[in-house]
Amino acid sequence: AAAGSSDSEEEDLASYGSALQPLQEGERIKKSVPLQEQTVKDAKGRYQRFHGAFTGGFSAGYFNTVGTKEGWTPSAFVSSRQKRADRTFLGPEDFMDEEDLSEFGIAPKDITTTEDFASKAKDRIKEKARQIAGVVAPIPGTSVFDDLIGPSKTTVGFELLRKMGWKEGQGIGPRVKRKPCRQKPDPSVKIYGCALPPGLSVGSEDEEDDYQPENVTFAPKDVMPVDLTPKDNVHGLGYKGLDPSQALFGISGREHLNLFTGGSEETSNLLGDLRHSKGRQLGITGQAFGVGALEEEDDDIYATDTLLKYDTVLKDEEPGDGLYGWTAPKQYKSKKRPERDFKYIGKILDGFSLASKSSAPIKIYPPPSLPRNYRPVHYFRPVIIAGNENCHLQKALEELTGRLESDPTQQRRHALNAAQRREQLGETELKGPVPSILEYLSEKDRGRLKEIKQASEQEMKAKIVSQQSRNSRFQPASPEDAAHKWQMLLGGQLANSGSSDFKPFAKNPEKQKRYENFVKSLKQGEKDTLERFLEPNMTEWERGREQEEFFRAAMFYRSSSSMLSSRFTRAKYEDDVDKVEVPRDQENDIDDKETAVKMKMFGKLTRDKFEWHPDKLLCKRFNVRDPYPDSSIVGLPKVKRDKYSVFNFLTMPEPTTSVTRATNEKIQESNSLNKPKKPSRWDVSDKEEKKDSISEFISLARLKADVQQQPSVPATKECGTGTSEILPTLVTNDDKNLEEESRRPPMDLFKAIFVSSSDEKSSSSEEESDEEQQPTTSERESETAKQAHVLDSSSSNVQGKCVTATTDSGISSLPTSKQEPDATEEFGPKLPPAFSSGRFSKHLDRKEKHRKIRERHKTKKERKHKKEK
């Protein structure tokens, strides 16, 4: 039975949640971390300690000591004699942890909302704190005085109301009769039990009113703002914790608990409370606090809560006490509203009566709708500075605008100068230095001048007057007249100004067209063209306007071209994004070069020469004079090109970009023209060994015809005279052409030429003919000789000779490198593999030089022999 009962018991039980895992055998129950081992870490991962955390203590520093784990590090001593000024004053922050300085610490360093912008809730806390402080302070209510002394932050509305006689605590509006201002039920009057029913309360008021005079008016009741503080705690409805003001004065328990009033009410009448409880002994009483030892009264130690303090019925409060706020019932509101409107009107003056009907509401007219093409820009009439050349223009302009309806002679006040004003006032002229050149003229001459002037003025006046008669505000001068005038004014200036890019009427293409035609005609000085260009179906007025417009535009353009341009400077950097900087010179297409390399024709075909600007500092560091001292370019010169142009990516030899190359070639050509005889000599002698470069071949192909006519022997003979300079080159060219395909000569030929003449060279070296031809090169020679000396220690006695021979051609210009090869053409044989264009480099090798020179000597000797013969 017992078992059965237990079964039934089990069935009856309902199980909630999931059962714990059945314990395995031998398994220990997991122990929770013991309290002493539970740790808390702060934001930085450091252990937070709770030294007396529950008794109000706090943790600071390292285990509540100064310093760190390592101990306290004293700040290094710094003599204050020197550093008196920046002695550091330690503030409280210096002793704080960084948590304290964080946002939620006690001294936040971050930006927080200031008091002005803080929410009300925060304010309340502060308020409360202040209250407590004020109460607890040795002199109770000191904080209140602080408040009184504190800066007033009353708004303008407050001020205005005060000026009008309003006092704090009063309602706003006209004063009311027989309604005593009852702000608050007197706290001293204790109400037990429920709030009085409405009827009763009114009655009581009436009772009070009895001894108030009839003619006394009262301010309306103040509207109590609806307290909208949300309930953010978990206390019961209406529960208030320890309220020091009430606890202190022992009034808390006796007041009727109003569930629907918040703390704000209490704070507002804090002062009143204090005042009322003046007689009472101070001391802390109330919930959670016992009675002090000094306290006499110990009657109400424990807060006694009775049901009497609570409302038992939801009921309306008495109407008209203004406590409803916006949640007031409808009828309550509607009753009051209409009266209010004119209640605000105070005392009605004699002879006036209150309007029975309220005036119709002010009708608001919408602003006129703007025309579609209206531009909210003020148009300034062109200001023309009165000057000699401008006065006509000004006059004409004024005429056109119709300003000259008044007497043109009577100028505006400000336009008069001192003399004119004096004249008008009839004052005599001040004696001073002679103001005008006219003074120096004789009387007669002056008279004549005056006459002329007057005549012209008369003429002008007559003209103006005649125009004026036709002028009205909306009818400008007749087109011909105006055009004529404008032509006179503008024609000259327009003639030399290209007005193509100025489009004042770009928005209206037709008009722009008309304007352009107009300007053109104006430039050409045509008179009646304007009529043509104006639209025929336009009204007279429109035409006039347009014409005026055109004139203005034309004039504005003129002035802008001169005046505006002086105001603006050209942009330093172009900001067009479509352009990109690319090197001006690009290396040529490699296809040609590839073939040239294959044919082993290095030289012109494989070489690209560019203008290259080294950095100034680089030149300085290399101890080299800046080759382009005036240019600011560094590297290869760049040009702007379209960003997305195909030509940026094609390396096409452009005629414009290869300026340097062209000039180089020119120089080379000129060089070859200047010194053609030099290569000739040796070209002839080494004819067989020569191999030509294609470039030379091409450039001189046209001379082919002469080839056969020039025998080699005369060329060698005449080389010294310099008369038939070109001939040798021709010969060489010819030779080159002929022997283009000739292969490299056998080695023994070289040997035959080179090996023999080591002894002979010294004798003949001194009488090198080149030196005689170019005697000016001595300095250069020595210099280069030196250079050569430095470069090659193993130079033989002929070396100097060789060098002079090579350098004498290079004297004329700075880029010696360019000319040197030409100069060196005369010397020596071609190198075995490929020697091109009849040039030979002296620099090849010492040995090479030796050979060259030897060879030269040899030929010279031959020549000598010939001569002797």
Add this chain to the structure above:
Amino acid sequence: MAFPRPRPARPELPRQRVQTLQCGQGAGVPVWGVPGHVPSPAADGNYCLTCGSDKTLKLWNPHKGTALRTYQGHGYEVLDAAGSSDNSQICSGGADKSVALWDVTTGQVVRKYRGHAGKVNCVQFNEEGTVIVSGSIDSTVRCWDCRSRRPDPIQVLDEAKDGISSVKLSAYEILTGSVDGRVRRYDLRTGQLCSDYIGSPITSVCFSKDGQCVLAASLDSTLRLLDKDTGELLGEYTGHRSTTYRLDCVLNEHDTHVGCASEDGHVYFWDLVEGSLALSLPVGQGVVQSLAFHPRLPCLLVATQGQVTLWREDTFQPEGDPD
């Protein structure tokens, strides 16, 4: 005119191995203390530098075979080094994209120039040691100022379309060889850039001693001697193998012979004028990576397989003073 001097002795080529420097640097790049400039009396080829994959530079006395100093400070392998003409400073460039300026005596990095976007293949001092010119595989040549503290180069020569493999300097010229197959010569004096198209990727360039010719080695296993001013071909030297590696080419001390490293473990020398093969020096089995010819003596440093060997002429007596 100059008084005729006695005819110089026939130039000799280094034919015998004198010293071996076990530098242990993967691809040691030997550099004579004064690589190619006008030798000042004090600064002669008594010392040499090697650098390589162990991220260090080493200073040697190659004649005695003693290592003098090690310079550490590069982050990756050191690809090239050069000494200033007064032997007081060393510059080096490495795979860490930086160019370093070293003080020889203290062994410290004086400056580091960063700006290259790739490995720095080659570095050179100018004559006075005031500018370092470095070439990189980022196809730029940068001129760094040693005098001021500015971190950016004085000038960037970015005309090359491919990596720079070799840079040489004369008193007023910058000679660069690029993988785009061009030899470029920047002439500071005349303000000109001469670009000679060779076609095959250039592995090494050098000036002749007289400064009038340019020797260019390219990956088509050919050395070409070009006239500096006209760009014409003066000589062509073949016979070695150079198809993959960045191999050096040299001119001997008198410009009589042209030398080049080869991938078949030899160093080849040709007669400059005749173009005939003068000497094929068997150095090792692997690729001969780098060469350095003494500025004034027939003395050659060859780097192969982690060791550097010193070669002298036949008549040289190892006991004698090297200079």
